[in-house]
Amino acid sequence: MAPRHPQAASPIDRRFALKSGVAAIAALLGQGWTVQAAESRLPLGFTSVAPTLRDAVVVPPEYDHQVLYRWGDPTGIPGHMPTFRSDASNTAAEQAVQAGMHHDGMHFFPLGNDGKRALLVLNHEYTDEHLLHADGPRPLTLEKVRKSQNAMGVSVVEIERTPGGWKQVLPSAYARRIHGNTPMRLAGPAAGSARMKTVADPAGQQVLGTLANCAMGVTPWGTYLTCEENFHGYFGADKGSPWAGEAASQRYGIGPGAQWVDWYRLDERFDVTKHPNEPNRFGWVVEIDPMDPTSTPIKRTALGRKCTESATCTLTRDGRVAVYMGDDARFEFIYKFVSRDRVSPGGYAANRELLDHGTLYAARFDANGHGVWLELTPGKSGLAASIGVADAAEVVTHARLAASAAGATPMDRPEWIAVHPQTGEVFVTLTNNHQRGAPGRPGPDAANPRVANLGGHIIRWSEAGADAGASTFEWRHFVLAGDPAQPASGTRYPSSQVDPFGAPDGLYFDRAGLLWIQTDMSGQAIGKGAYASLGNNALLCADLASGQIKRFLTGPSGCEITGCVVTPDRSTLFVNIQHPGETSDAGGGMTTSAWPDGGIPGSARPRSATLAVWRRDGGAVGT
Numbered sequence: 001m002a003p004r005h006p007q008a009a010s011p012i013d014r015r016f017a018l019k020s021g022v023a024a025i026a027a028l029l030g031q032g033w034t035v036q037a038a039e040s041r042l043p044l045g046f047t048s049v050a051p052t053l054r055d056a057v058v059v060p061p062e063y064d065h066q067v068l069y070r071w072g073d074p075t076g077i078p079g080h081m082p083t084f085r086s087d088a089s090n091t092a093a094e095q096a097v098q099a100g101m102h103h104d105g106m107h108f109f110p111l112g113n114d115g116k117r118a119l120l121v122l123n124h125e126y127t128d129e130h131l132l133h134a135d136g137p138r139p140l141t142l143e144k145v146r147k148s149q150n151a152m153g154v155s156v157v158e159i160e161r162t163p164g165g166w167k168q169v170l171p172s173a174y175a176r177r178i179h180g181n182t183p184m185r186l187a188g189p190a191a192g193s194a195r196m197k198t199v200a201d202p203a204g205q206q207v208l209g210t211l212a213n214c215a216m217g218v219t220p221w222g223t224y225l226t227c228e229e230n231f232h233g234y235f236g237a238d239k240g241s242p243w244a245g246e247a248a249s250q251r252y253g254i255g256p257g258a259q260w261v262d263w264y265r266l267d268e269r270f271d272v273t274k275h276p277n278e279p280n281r282f283g284w285v286v287e288i289d290p291m292d293p294t295s296t297p298i299k300r301t302a303l304g305r306k307c308t309e310s311a312t313c314t315l316t317r318d319g320r321v322a323v324y325m326g327d328d329a330r331f332e333f334i335y336k337f338v339s340r341d342r343v344s345p346g347g348y349a350a351n352r353e354l355l356d357h358g359t360l361y362a363a364r365f366d367a368n369g370h371g372v373w374l375e376l377t378p379g380k381s382g383l384a385a386s387i388g389v390a391d392a393a394e395v396v397t398h399a400r401l402a403a404s405a406a407g408a409t410p411m412d413r414p415e416w417i418a419v420h421p422q423t424g425e426v427f428v429t430l431t432n433n434h435q436r437g438a439p440g441r442p443g444p445d446a447a448n449p450r451v452a453n454l455g456g457h458i459i460r461w462s463e464a465g466a467d468a469g470a471s472t473f474e475w476r477h478f479v480l481a482g483d484p485a486q487p488a489s490g491t492r493y494p495s496s497q498v499d500p501f502g503a504p505d506g507l508y509f510d511r512a513g514l515l516w517i518q519t520d521m522s523g524q525a526i527g528k529g530a531y532a533s534l535g536n537n538a539l540l541c542a543d544l545a546s547g548q549i550k551r552f553l554t555g556p557s558g559c560e561i562t563g564c565v566v567t568p569d570r571s572t573l574f575v576n577i578q579h580p581g582e583t584s585d586a587g588g589g590m591t592t593s594a595w596p597d598g599g600i601p602g603s604a605r606p607r608s609a610t611l612a613v614w615r616r617d618g619g620a621v622g623t
């Protein structure tokens with residue numbers, strides 16, 4: 001069992017005990033170390049990185065970087081540290097104690113106040129079956145299904161700062177892998193309800209595993225929230241099989257033949273004809289205590305079931321927690337959960353049920369720049385039994401149906417949400433939506449103004465009274481992204497001093513208020529068409545005061561950049577390189593990258609990995 005670090009949670013509690021409302025947001029984001037001497041450099045003083053299609057990580061000349069924790073590296077669990085084999089012959093059992101595939105959302109939890117040790121907690125979103133298995137995806141075996149399940153979920157890794165850079169601590173008493181077979185619990189309104197009950201779990205309370213872990217959140221009390229995004233791809237049956245599934249399941253993309261992988265052939269709980277309720281137990285936000293490797297992760301159903309992309313926490317003026325969430329699918333919605341109770345000092349122990357009681361809302365963006373939070377409560381906002389949301393359990397399980405009935409605005413794929421640490425203003429990425437305005441699909445609206453939106457956009461809003469608990473807000477666009485040189489691109493940037501980008505996805509404010517934008521143009525579209533001049537996916541830094549946006553880092557071929565977090569002292573930025581070499585969203589066996597280990601693209605096995613980036617002179621990142 002890991003020692004609970006005595007310093008780990010206390011700085012958060014101290015600040016939250018003293019502050020509430022917007023002032024406390026800074027405390028939330030700045031938890032942990034005290035800031036070093038005032039930074040005299042100008043924001044965005046670094047040299048912009050030019051767009052490039054190189055199969056490499058490129059950072060500004062004033063900066064350096066290193067690779068940490070690649071797919072397959074041991075997580076550091078004592079007594080279980082198998083090395084990665086480059087022919088992908090590691091077993092499913094070994095994969096369960098190694099870094100998963102396709103790193104995504106991530107947070108940095110300091111251990112103590114000396115700036116030397118920390119936990120990185122990160123998501124593993126999905127698998128490329130061609131890279132994961134030594135002989136590829138076929139024939140499918142139960143061992144391959146298990147390896148795939150074990151390659152998703154969450155890693156908790158310990159790192160330490162050394163004179164030569166950051167180093168993973170091996171072994172570590174904190175090290176943990178949570179994956180597709182880790183026992184966890186359901187809590188909140190849907191726990192124990194009819195739709196959660198299965199043959200294996202007649203009480204509807206215990207679930208095996210978390211899947212499709214994309215973006216994340218961190219609570220004021222120091223726990224990590226992992227979000228289950230494209231869970232629907234893992235449940236299915238033979239195409240055309242008789243199936244008595246609900247219409248709501250179709251809205252979630254679930255049904256015979258709709259699966260991405262055929263786990264159901266070998267692992268029966270993924271067969272929707274035999275276990276139609278099993279997919280209802282996924283699509284949630286899962287709370288994890290990173291400081292206790294023996295703790296049970298908890299699926300917080302009060303936050304609603306959807307392809308949850310992010311769960312960004314802030315505080316209301318009266319000290320409750322507000323959680324902002326995107327549902328990343330075309331024409332889906334933006335959500336907010338506000339807890340019933342106030343956050344208490346005392347860490348997780350004092351806030352164990354805070355995310356189980358509260359109100360869920362979905363956002364309506366009106367043409368005049370006004371916005372309304374529509375309350376998703378039975379009997380309110382037009383929610384009635386006739387649309388299948390008669391009680392609180394049904395509302396959260398079928399949140400998409402509830403939000404549609406309430407009149408929420410269908411968005412261009414809401415991904416990450418970030419809250420400004422000083423003003424409380426909220427920013428959301430809408431990554432792209434090529435179907436906007438297509439025949440039979442919704443046309444452009446004020447918030448999603450472009451047809452065939454490939455560039456993607458970023459919306460900003462301020463809650464009424466600067467209170468995250470408010471029921472209305474005022475919104476405007478921050479960016480309509482894309483390449484301004486393309487005819488009819490319809491781009492709009494906040495100043496002329498901008499490096500253009502496409503398909504914004506990851507979004508993160510550091511404690512100084514610099515906004516870090518991470519892009520995810522799809523692998524097969526990089527360097528072509530609307531994205532022709534934008535190079536590989538990139539990490540950009542925006543200074544809201546000047547409107548300047550500069551390209552800070554570009555990634556290897558085919559990769560997405562995601563999961564950015566800056567240390568509280570601003571000395572290091574950690575960011576994830578996801579799916580280097582991607583040539584199709586499903587993974588086609590071909591790769592365009594040999595990053596990070598080298599070799600010949602097409603035959604090498606590229607690996608998602610975490611990067612640490614820092615200024616050579618020790619100054620704050622982003623300057």
Ligand code: FEO
Nearest residue numbers: 214229309328415
């Ligand atoms: Fe996993 Fe929507 O990105």
Ligand code: CA
Nearest residue numbers: 214415505506
């Ligand atoms: Ca994403």
Ligand code: CA
Nearest residue numbers: 415431505520
């Ligand atoms: Ca994306």
Ligand code: CA
Nearest residue numbers: 520522560579
């Ligand atoms: Ca991607």
